[in-house]
Amino acid sequence: MDCPNNHGKMELKRLVKEVTFRGRLVKYRPEHFVCHSCGLVADDWKLAANNQKALSDAYRRTVGLLSSEEIVEGRKKLGWNQEQLAKAASVGIASIKRWEGGLIQTKSMDAILRRVLTGKETLKDIYTGNRGGISLQRIKLVLGEFGKALGKKILRSSDKGVLYAGKYLFYADMIAFRELGQSVTGASYAAMPHGPQLDNYRELVESIQAADESEAEPLTEQEKRIIRRIAKTFPNDQSIYRAVHKEEVFKNKKPGEHILYTDAERLLEM
Ligand SMILES: [Zn+2]
Incomplete structure (x- = not known):
C-alpha cells in the first residue's frame, strides 16, 4: 500500500494494542500499514478483516470462549x-x-x-440443556428455592390444569442454559395451550412431590441468583403467565412441540 500523502510504500507492522471491547480490557496484535515519513496508519480491507478477527479471538480467549x-x-x-x-x-x-x-x-x-x-x-442435549437427563430431586430443590423467594408454595396439585410451577422452572432452566451453558434440572419443555410446560407434566407432578431433594446436587450460587431474579421479575402467577405467552419461542410452536434449549437465546421477558 502506498501512502496517500505521496511518501511511497508503507511498511507492514505488527503492533500491540490494548482496547476495551465489550466491557473487557483486551490485548491483541493487529497488523497495519505505517508510513515512516508522516506516521499515517492504514489498513486495506483484508488487514481490517484480519485485525477484526484477531480482536475477536483475543476477546474470546479473555472470556473463555472458543476462538x-x-x-x-x-x-x-x-x-x-x-x-x-x-x-x-x-x-x-x-x-x-x-x-x-x-x-x-x-x-x-x-x-x-x-x-x-x-x-x-448427543442430540438429547438440546432437550435437556446439556444435562443428559431430568433430575426430579433438583426440580424439587428449585421449587423450594422459588418458594422461599416468592413466599409461597408453587407446586400445588390443585393447579394441574395450568401448573404455574412449570413456567417458573421453564425460565430457570432456559436462563441458566443461556447464561451458564447448562440447565438446572435437565427437564424438557413443550409448548402447551397454557404456555411452555414440563414435558409430560401430568405424570411428573406426583413423582416430583415424592422426590427427595436431599439427594440432589446442591444448587450453585449462580443458579440461586437466577432463581431469585426470576422470582423478583414475576412475583405472581399472572405475571409469569403473561410473560410466557409473549415469548416468540412459545408463540411460534405448534401444541405439543418441544421448546429447545437453543431457543433460550430468543427469550425476551427475562
Ligand atoms: Zn506518509
Whole structure:
C-alpha cells in the first residue's frame, strides 16, 4: 500500500494494542500499514478483516470462549466440514462460517460447540440443556428455592390444569442454559395451550412431590441468583403467565412441540 500523502510504500507492522471491547480490557496484535515519513496508519480491507478477527479471538480467549482457530482446529480433528459441524450442533452452516470467521458465539452456543467438538454431544442435549437427563430431586430443590423467594408454595396439585410451577422452572432452566451453558434440572419443555410446560407434566407432578431433594446436587450460587431474579421479575402467577405467552419461542410452536434449549437465546421477558 502506498501512502496517500505521496511518501511511497508503507511498511507492514505488527503492533500491540490494548482496547476495551465489550466491557473487557483486551490485548491483541493487529497488523497495519505505517508510513515512516508522516506516521499515517492504514489498513486495506483484508488487514481490517484480519485485525477484526484477531480482536475477536483475543476477546474470546479473555472470556473463555472458543476462538475461531480452536473451532476450525477442533472441526478438522474430527475430519468434518462446516456442514457436518453445523448438523451436529443443530445450527445453520452460516453460523459456523461466522464463528470461524470471527463473529463471537454466545456462551450457550459455545457450550454446545465444545460438547460437539469433544464428541460428547448427543442430540438429547438440546432437550435437556446439556444435562443428559431430568433430575426430579433438583426440580424439587428449585421449587423450594422459588418458594422461599416468592413466599409461597408453587407446586400445588390443585393447579394441574395450568401448573404455574412449570413456567417458573421453564425460565430457570432456559436462563441458566443461556447464561451458564447448562440447565438446572435437565427437564424438557413443550409448548402447551397454557404456555411452555414440563414435558409430560401430568405424570411428573406426583413423582416430583415424592422426590427427595436431599439427594440432589446442591444448587450453585449462580443458579440461586437466577432463581431469585426470576422470582423478583414475576412475583405472581399472572405475571409469569403473561410473560410466557409473549415469548416468540412459545408463540411460534405448534401444541405439543418441544421448546429447545437453543431457543433460550430468543427469550425476551427475562
Ligand atoms: Zn506518509
